[in-house]
Amino acid sequence: MAPSATAVAGELPPALAGLEPAALWRHFGELSKIPRPSKHEGRVLDWLKKFADERGLEWQQDGVGNIVILRPGSGGGESAPPVIVQGHIDMVCEKNADTQHDFMQDPIRLVRKGDWIAADGTTLGADNGIGVCAALALLELPPSETLPPLECLFTIDEETGLTGAFNLDGGMLRGRTLLNLDTEDWGDVFIGCAGGGDSVLALRLEQEAAPAGSVGVSVEVKGLLGGHSGINIHEDRGNAVRMAAAVVEQVLQ
Incomplete structure (x- = not known):
């Protein structure tokens, strides 16, 4: 399966035509054109800064790359306590074995399957692209809308370690309420x-030559x-790992 043609900035992908809320899906269409693997979010950060600059919104960025875009309160909410709205901008990058796709260069090709939006042979990036685009749609609401001051926080590298969240410069934020x-x-x-926990397990193995006449066997577990x-x-x-281990254990017995 060949990768999609170069995406055109500002052009809504056909798969998203007619979907509501229109602003959210318009932003998601644009975001899907920008490669954004974990630890390689620079192009999305530039896009967010441009978004803020074009709308006259203040933004700040901390030392690890997280960015916050500020929207003043409006419609009577000017003096309300600020609310932080947060999402992460990186995505899981996986593809089918028969799909040609370079996650560092190619846009995500969006397809519509009934009531669902999917990607053609790759992960979609709705985690957390939809959240990011919902925040952008909030930032675009007209001044007549009753909203508190918004601090829309976009964090990096959630999928491979939460390094953006762990190293966030909290001095950029005033809000005491956060919506993730x-x-x-x-x-x-x-x-x-x-909560979550990480474990590092180590097992010392001694290698030795395979007995004469041994035959290598490939074990593949799929379809789960x-x-x-x-x-x-x-x-x-x-679980493919556990199943493969069980097969090996039985062979050794």
Whole structure:
């Protein structure tokens, strides 16, 4: 499958035509044209700065790259406490085995499948592109809208370590209320979540020559549902690593 043709700036992808809210999907179409692997978000950061400059909005950036765009309160909300609205700008970059795509150069090719927007052979980047674009749509609302001062915070490198969030310069922010837009359940608000932990496991192995006459065997496990460890781990789905290990264990016995 060949990569899509060069995307044209300002041109709405056909897959997004007619979708509402129009501002959100317009921004998502533009964002999908910008390569943004984790730790390579420079082009998106430039795009966000241009967005702010074109609308006369103040922005600040910290030492690791996180950027906050400020919108004054409006419509009677001028003196309300500021609210932080946050999303991350990097995306998971995976593709099907038969898909030709360079995540450092190529735009995401959007397709519509019934009521769903998907990508053609690659990850979509809706995590957290939809959240980012929802924040941009908020920043564009007219002055007649009743809104508190907004501090729209866009963090880097969430997918491979949360380094943007961990190293955030909090001095850029005044708000005491933060709405994180990185969720799978649209319209619901979560007030707490499970934590996470990392483990580094090491096993010392001694290598030795394979016995004479040994034959190498390739074990491939495929066709499983997959899923996110933070959401689906309790559903007892097949795990390719565990299945492959079980096969090897049986062979050794």
